[in-house]
Each structure stands twice: as structure tokens, then as C-alpha cells.
Amino acid sequence: MKVAYWPGCVSRGFTPELHGSMAAVAPLLDIELVELDRANCCGAGVIAEHNQELVDSLNARTFAMAQGVEGAIGMMNICSTCQGAQTECKERLDADEAYRDHVNGHLTPEGLAYKRSGAWWNKNFLWLLVEEIGLDALRERVVRPLEGLRVAPFYGCYIVRPTERLGYHEHPERDGYLEQVIEAIGATPVEYAGSHKCCGFPVITMNRETSLRQSGRHMADAIDAGADCVVTPCPLCHLNLDLQQPDAARYVERDLGMPVLHFPQMIGLALGIDPKTLGLNKHVVKTGAVQRKVAELTAA
Amino acid sequence: MSAYTLKIRRFDPETGDTARWQDFDVDLAPERSVLDGILQAKDREDASIWIRCSCRAAICGSCSVKINGKTGLACNTRISDAAADAKNGSIVVEPMGNMPVIKDLIVDMDAVHWKKVQRVIPWLLPEGDPPEREYIVPAESMIDITQSMACIQCGACVGACLSLEVDPDFIGPAALAKAYRFVGDPRDGATEDRLVDLAEDPHGLYDCTHCFACVEVCPKDVAPMNQIMRMRRQATSDYEIKDNNNGYGHEKAFVGLIEKYGTLHEAQLLPRSFGDGSLVKGQTDPKAVKQLVEALPTAIRGVKSGKVSPLKALIHHKLPDQKQVRRIFHEIESKDERLELNMYIVGEVGGSNPDLDETAPAMGETGDEG
Numbered sequence: 175m176k177v178a179y180w181p182g183c184v185s186r187g188f189t190p191e192l193h194g195s196m197a198a199v200a201p202l203l204d205i206e207l208v209e210l211d212r213a214n215c216c217g218a219g220v221i222a223e224h225n226q227e228l229v230d231s232l233n234a235r236t237f238a239m240a241q242g243v244e245g246a247i248g249m250m251n252i253c254s255t256c257q258g259a260q261t262e263c264k265e266r267l268d269a270d271e272a273y274r275d276h277v278n279g280h281l282t283p284e285g286l287a288y289k290r291s292g293a294w295w296n297k298n299f300l301w302l303l304v305e306e307i308g309l310d311a312l313r314e315r316v317v318r319p320l321e322g323l324r325v326a327p328f329y330g331c332y333i334v335r336p337t338e339r340l341g342y343h344e345h346p347e348r349d350g351y352l353e354q355v356i357e358a359i360g361a362t363p364v365e366y367a368g369s370h371k372c373c374g375f376p377v378i379t380m381n382r383e384t385s386l387r388q389s390g391r392h393m394a395d396a397i398d399a400g401a402d403c404v405v406t407p408c409p410l411c412h413l414n415l416d417l418q419q420p421d422a423a424r425y426v427e428r429d430l431g432m433p434v435l436h437f438p439q440m441i442g443l444a445l446g447i448d449p450k451t452l453g454l455n456k457h458v459v460k461t462g463a464v465q466r467k468v469a470e471l472t473a474a
Numbered sequence: 475m476s477a478y479t480l481k482i483r484r485f486d487p488e489t490g491d492t493a494r495w496q497d498f499d500v501d502l503a504p505e506r507s508v509l510d511g512i513l514q515a516k517d518r519e520d521a522s523i524w525i526r527c528s529c530r531a532a533i534c535g536s537c538s539v540k541i542n543g544k545t546g547l548a549c550n551t552r553i554s555d556a557a558a559d560a561k562n563g564s565i566v567v568e569p570m571g572n573m574p575v576i577k578d579l580i581v582d583m584d585a586v587h588w589k590k591v592q593r594v595i596p597w598l599l600p601e602g603d604p605p606e607r608e609y610i611v612p613a614e615s616m617i618d619i620t621q622s623m624a625c626i627q628c629g630a631c632v633g634a635c636l637s638l639e640v641d642p643d644f645i646g647p648a649a650l651a652k653a654y655r656f657v658g659d660p661r662d663g664a665t666e667d668r669l670v671d672l673a674e675d676p677h678g679l680y681d682c683t684h685c686f687a688c689v690e691v692c693p694k695d696v697a698p699m700n701q702i703m704r705m706r707r708q709a710t711s712d713y714e715i716k717d718n719n720n721g722y723g724h725e726k727a728f729v730g731l732i733e734k735y736g737t738l739h740e741a742q743l744l745p746r747s748f749g750d751g752s753l754v755k756g757q758t759d760p761k762a763v764k765q766l767v768e769a770l771p772t773a774i775r776g777v778k779s780g781k782v783s784p785l786k787a788l789i790h791h792k793l794p795d796q797k798q799v800r801r802i803f804h805e806i807e808s809k810d811e812r813l814e815l816n817m818y819i820v821g822e823v824g825g826s827n828p829d830l831d832e833t834a835p836a837m838g839e840t841g842d843e844g
Contacts, residue, residue: 183738188781212795214736219684220728223706227813228806232732232799260685266815271813280802284795331636335686372636372685379724379747380680382768387640388683417776451479 175247179207180260180296182253183215184409188417191453192409195251195438196299196452198452202315202445203307207250208243210236216259217330219376220411226266230273233263233279238278240285241294247306249296250440254408257298258340258451264296265339289403296426298333300407300437304351309358317446319360323439323467324343326364326401328392329417330408331372352405354435358459360445366399368392373411378418383425390426397432403464407437416458433461475501477657478513478557481564482523485575493575495691496520497564504554508565509537511553512579513676535628539579540568545634570633572606572642586642587629590649594672598656601663609661619658621818622651622701624694631688631698633812647688647698650679654701657708669709672715679705682722695818704814716750718761726751733803736793741782744769 178399185193200207213236215221221229235261240249253255267274268290280286297305303312333340334349342348348368353363374388393415396404406412416434421432434457442452449468454461478500485493497517509527516523525548527537532550539548542559543566573581600609620759631647638644645653652764653672656662672678679702688698706725709715716722727746731739748762749755756762776782793799 184740187738187740187786188776190781212793214793215732215738217732218728218738221732223703223804224711224725224729225812226815229804230815231802231806235798235802266817269817269820270815273820276813280805283801284798302534315480331685331687335690337690361641371639372683372687372824374640374683375683377681379744379765380719380721381641382640382765384637384644384681385682388636390745391640391776394528417779417781421772458775458779458781 175204175246176206176208176243177248177250177302178243178338179209179376179381179415180213180216180236180240180249180251180256182251182256182409183218184413185252189409189412189436191251192412192436192438195436195442195447195452196401198447199438199442199445200251202447203303203312203441205302205307208246210239210243216253216256216281217257217263222259222262227277228252228265229259229261231277233260234267234274234277234288235286236260237267237288237294237296239297241289242286248294248302249344250299250302251384252299252407252436253301253410254298254330254333254406255410256332257296257301258330259297261339261341264412266449270273290319292371298407300333300351300355301345302347303441304344304354309354312355312358312441316359316444318444318468318471320430320440320444321360321471322390323361323464324364324400324402325356325361325435326396326399326404327356327369327432328373328396328406328408328411329370330411331408333407334370342344355441359441361440361444364396364399364401366392366401370402373406373408375414375415378414385414386418386422386425389418390422390430393419393422393430393432393434394426394428397430401432403433403435403461405435405440409436412436419459431459433457433459433464434468435461435464440462476504476554477501478511478553479564479593480508480515481566482512482579483521483566484570484578485569486522486573486577494745500553502553503551506553507549507569508539508541508551508553508556509548511565512548512567524580526578526580533626535626538568538570538630538633540570540633542566545570545630547628547693552695570629572633572635572638573629581629581633583629587627587632587646587648590632590646591627591652593645594649594656594670595664596649596652596656597685598662599664600657600661611660615660617656617819618804618816621657621696621816622655622698625651625655625696626694628693630691630693631696634687634691636685636687637681637683641677641681644681645672645675645678647682647702648684650705651696651698651701653687654705657705665708666713666715669705669713670715670717672705673709673715673719673721674720678719680717680719680778697818707812720747720765723747723750723756734792734796734799735790736796736799737790739790741773741787742790 217229356363373383378385439452477648480498500511500514528534530549573586724747730751
């Protein structure tokens with residue numbers, strides 16, 4: 175399966191282990207990634223705060239490039255925030271023909287245009303895995319079932335709300351996909367209060383206390399629920415949950431130390447890829463305990 | 475008629491007991507509401523169940539509760555839908571979050587919601603003497619605020635707000651949507667003062683964490699978060715309010731970096747945020763120094779974990795076609811007015827748009843490959 179692949183900014187910036195793990199996982203699932211290396215930032219909600227026409231034009235440019243990838247069945251991203259920010263623009267572009275034509279006018283010098291089509295989609299790897307590859311096909315490829323590993327899902331706001339915009343009418347189980355995948359690879363999903371809440375990242379530079387109290391509280395809840403690790407399909411969440419976790423611990427006044435995996439890293443472990451290739455050594459909160467548990471599975 | 479089980483959270487502060495769960499079996503047609511179910515339980519089994527309600531038609535905004543974890547109007551939630559969402563067969567009904575519980579399903583709206591609404595000066599502050607007759611306002615200039623005017627003050631967004639959960643002082647979605655109702659009103663003469671007030675408040679415009687919870691639960695499509703973002707656009711672009719919360723600087727820095735590089739250069743985002751988008755300007759401000767020092771451990775952790783090399787932090791490559799991105803920026807930013815497509819007015823996707831073909835492959839002839 176060939177997809178136009180938008181990796182986003184953060185996966186090539188502060189979470190390079192995400193970009194690397196996706197590259198390692200894709201061939202094992204027969205996904206051919208055609209990276210949109212000339213596409214621009216999705217705006218992450220911030221450019222939308224600044225100017226809607228601008229963010230819609232920038233994402234229309236990305237969509238047009240993706241639609242131009244010969245043989246691709248759609249566009250894939252690996253970031254909940256990209257998913258939500260881009261879907262917001264797509265919603266506006268799809269809603270009004272005159273507006274779409276106007277926005278496409280900004281792309282004409284390069285011969286690009288976003289074409290509205292009910293058949294074209296942009297899906298996070300999580301959605302693509304469940305909807306296009308399927309959980310049965312995934313189960314068949316699992317060489318190392320992560321039995322006994324207790325994984326707390328963390329979705330990221332942009333991939334769960336608003337449901338109407340994000341296609342939940344057509345795919346009502348999207349807010350349960352992480353749990354479904356965790357089960358499919360043999361691990362145990364952990365239920366806790368924070369799974370669908372906000373990591374706080376959008377206000378980290380504006381209100382550090384609000385931001386880190388959120389991430390700290392979710393990690394504490396995951397610990398209390400007995401999780402071995404958290405998994406997220408959003409690198410921006412990962413920044414607040416992992417990179418900022420030592421600071422978040424101060425805001426919630428307790429020890430944390432909860433490893434946070436990127437979604438493709440977790441899949442990679444189940445597909446038998448070694449932890450180092452997946453970049454599990456590039457985390458702020460050490461993933462040693464998770465790695466040891468996985469190593470024991472291999473030995474057994 | 476069908477049988478449903480409601481699991482209602484009971485709490486009576488006068489007894490001194492902690493809250494408890496109580497199951498009630500009700501018998502209703504599937505199209506009836508969760509409120510109908512609660513009222514049947516109250517009527518037939520236990521008259522002491524407390525619930526605030528009146529119109530039963532999603533107009534009065536009285537009966538907001540949490541149903542299976544999701545905040546909404548009990549009268550506007552079909553009992554069969556709630557049963558379909560229910561885990562373990564019982565429809566879980568609890569009071570809304572973020573507000574103190576008075577008794578059972580009734581929360582103290584005065585203590586939180588109404589206090590916050592009062593905070594934003596929810597009345598018109600016209601400039602100059604009033605006209606002899608009525609104010610004349612062109613219809614199109616009011617369109618922008620019809621969405622925030624649709625609010626029925628049910629408090630669902632307040633109960634669901636994820637910023638309020640960690641910062642009870644946050645002005646919150648309902649009050650900020652109400653603020654936009656006056657910020658966007660052409661008759662109001664205090665637009666800039668209102669925006670300065672909300673931007674400078676550490677629990678104001680820039681305390682919203684952009685989580686869409688309010689957008690999701692609002693029964694009237696007010697989309698409070700969208701109104702907050704509208705005010706941010708006006709505060710930064712129209713009035714250039716350089717607030718103490720760094721909202722202005724963060725936006726300028728982020729947008730400026732994308733204009734320059736095409737993708738985000740994260741290492742420069744924070745330092746540029748303190749310089750209104752510039753890397754050097756404003757760094758010596760004592761507040762900037764304090765925050766940059768605070769952020770240092772994070773940067774060091776990033777380098778130590780191997781996520782970021784010092785070189786990568788310094789050098790960020792432009793996109794190969796960055797001049798295209800710059801041209802788009804220039805075309806749009808050089809215009810006098812911002813173009814905004816108001817989805818509340820335009821309507822929903824999939825209307826009578828002739829070029830939507832749901833079945834056609836999107837790209838070439840290989841749409842079904844894979």
C-alpha cells in the first residue's frame with residue numbers, strides 16, 4: 175500500500191525517534207511511504223489563530239502535493255495535531271466551492287490545486303492501521319506478542335475532538351482504536367482518567383502551570399492505574415508527557431517516571447524490531463523497564 | 475417500550491455521607507430522553523432525586539449532566555443512544571465537572587459559571603451618547619456574533635473544560651464566548667479594552683489549551699473555543715496587544731518561523747516568543763530571562779537523551795520550495811482584511827456542492843491499490 179506521507183515537523187525535530195520508528199515499521203506492514211519532503215507545517219492550531227486563509231492555503235498546498243503522488247491510496251500522518259489541524263482546514267475547503275477556488279488561487283503559480291473528493295483521505299497511522307490494514311492482518315504479523323505489558327493509551331485532543339469534523343459518524347470507534355491495537359498485539363490496555371484528555375502542550379509557553387499540571391496529572395493517573403507505559407500517536411503530546419515529565423512532576427508534587435512510547439514504537443516492538451532501532455533509548459523518561467519486559471518475552 | 479438502567483450518582487451533603495451510586499430501572503420508548511428516564515425514576519421510585527430541569531426541549535439550558543462521562547443536556551440525549559454508549563449496560567448519570575455539587579445532579583452554577591460570566595462585563599458598552607432612536611447595525615456585521623449569541627448558558631462547556639480542571643481560575647469557555655459576543659458587536663465601544671483585559675489576565679485568553687472539549691459538548695454549536703481563537707486573532711493582529719502571558723510573542727514567533735523555514739524550528743520557538751518573533755529582541759527582559767532559565771533543564775534533557783544535537787538546535791534547513799511558502803504568506807498577509815470562512819454560517823459538508831463525487835478515485839486510476 176502506497177501512501178503520501180506527511181511526517182510533520184516535530185517527528186523530524188525534537189522527536190526524531192518517531193520518524194525513525196515509522197520508517198522501520200512501514201515495510202513490515204507493506205506500507206510504502208512517499209515522503210512529502212517539500213510540504214509545509216500544518217500550523218498546529220497556531221497559524222489558524224493567526225489567519226485562517228493562510229493556514230487553509232498552506233494545507234491545501236500539502237493536500238495538492240499528496241493528491242499528486244501517483245498510485246497513493248491517500249495521505250498518512252503520524253501526529254494527532256497534524257490530523258486535527260489539517261482536517262479543520264479540509265473541512266473549510268470542502269464546505270464552500272468559492273472559498274476553495276479562492277484558496278487554490280494561491281497555489282496556481284506552481285500548478286497545484288486541492289481537489290475536493292469524497293474518496294481522498296488523510297489518516298493518522300493509527301487510523302490507517304485499523305481501517306486500511308486491519309487488526310486481523312496486524313495480528314498475523316505480530317512476532318512478539320507483548321503479553322503482560324500494561325499500556326495506557328493517550329490519544330491527543332486533535333484526534334478525538336470534535337467528533338463531527340473527524341469523521342466519527344463514519345468511524346464511531348476511532349476513540350477506541352488505541353485500546354483495540356494494544357489488545358491486538360497481545361498487550362493489556364489500561365483504563366485511566368486521562369486517556370482522552372489534553373496533554374497541555376498548546377499552552378506550555380503561555381501558562382506553564384496549567385500545561386504541566388495537565389500532563390503531570392495524566393501520568394500520575396496512569397501510574398495509579400498500574401500502567402507499565404503510555405502510548406501516544408501525537409509527538410506534541412509526547413513532548414509534554416516525556417520531555418517535560420521531570421518538570422511536570424514538580425507541578426503535581428509527586429514522583430512520576432512513566433515511560434511514554436510513540437505509537438509506531440509500540441507496533442515495532444510487537445513486530446520484532448529491536449528497541450534501539452525504534453529509538454527507545456532517545457527518551458527522557460527511561461524505557462529500560464519496558465525494554466526488559468519485552469526482552470523477557472523474547473526469551474520466553 | 476424498552477427497559478433501561480440508570481446508574482445515578484447520589485450525594486446529599488446534609489447526611490454527612492459520601493456520594494454513592496444507585497441503580498434505577500426505567501421503562502421508556504427508545505426515542506425518549508435521559509431526562510425522561512430520570513424523571514420517571516423520581517416519579518416512580520425515589521422522589522428525593524435532585525435534578526434541575528424545565529423546558530425539556532434544549533432551550534432553557536437547565537439539565538446539563540454528565541452521561542457516560544460526556545457532558546450534555548439530559549433532555550437532548552436520547553435514552554437509547556445513551557444505552558448504546560453505556561459500558562456494562564447501565565447509563566451512568568453524574569453531575570457536571572468543575573463545579574461544586576449541591577445535591578445529586580445539581581451543581582452550583584452561581585459559584586462558577588455565573589461568576590465567570592459576570593467577570594467579562596456581559597453587557598454592551600457603547601461609545602458616545604446613545605442615538606435618538608435605535609442603534610442601526612447592518613445585518614452582515616452581526617453575523618459573526620450570532621454563534622456566540624446562540625448560547626443558552628447551560629454550562630456544559632464549563633463542566634467539560636480541561637483547562638478549568640487544572641486551573642479553576644480560568645475564565646472558561648462560556649464566559650469567553652460571551653465576551654466575544656460583545657467584542658464582535660459593532661455597537662460596542664470597548665473592544666480594545668476588553669481584549670487587553672482578557673489577553674493580560676493570566677487565566678484569560680491564553681489559558682485555553684485548545685482541547686475542543688467545549689466544542690464537542692455544546693448543544694447549540696456555539697464552539698466557544700473558536701470564539702476564543704477569534705479574539706486571539708484580533709488581539710494579536712488587529713490590536714497588537716503584547717500581553718504578559720506571551721500569547722502575542724508565541725503566535726508571532728511560530729508564524730514567523732514557518733514563513734522563514736516552512737517547517738517548525740522548535741529550538742527557536744521559545745526564545746523568539748520573548749522577542750515578538752525576533753531571536754534577539756526582548757531576550758534581556760527580566761521575565762524572558764526567568765522563563766528561558768526555567769526552560770534550560772528541558773533543553774539540556776533534550777540534548778542528553780539524544781533527541782536533539784546542539785547543531786540541530788542551531789541549524790534548521792529551509793524547505794526546498796520555501797519561496798512558494800513565502801509567496802503564499804506575502805499574498806495573504808499583505809491584504810488589509812483577513813478572510814474568514816464562518817462554518818456556522820456556511821453550513822455543513824456535503825450539501826449541494828456539484829463537484830463532490832463520493833465514489834470517484836481521488837488520484838489517478840489506482841485508487842483501490844493496496
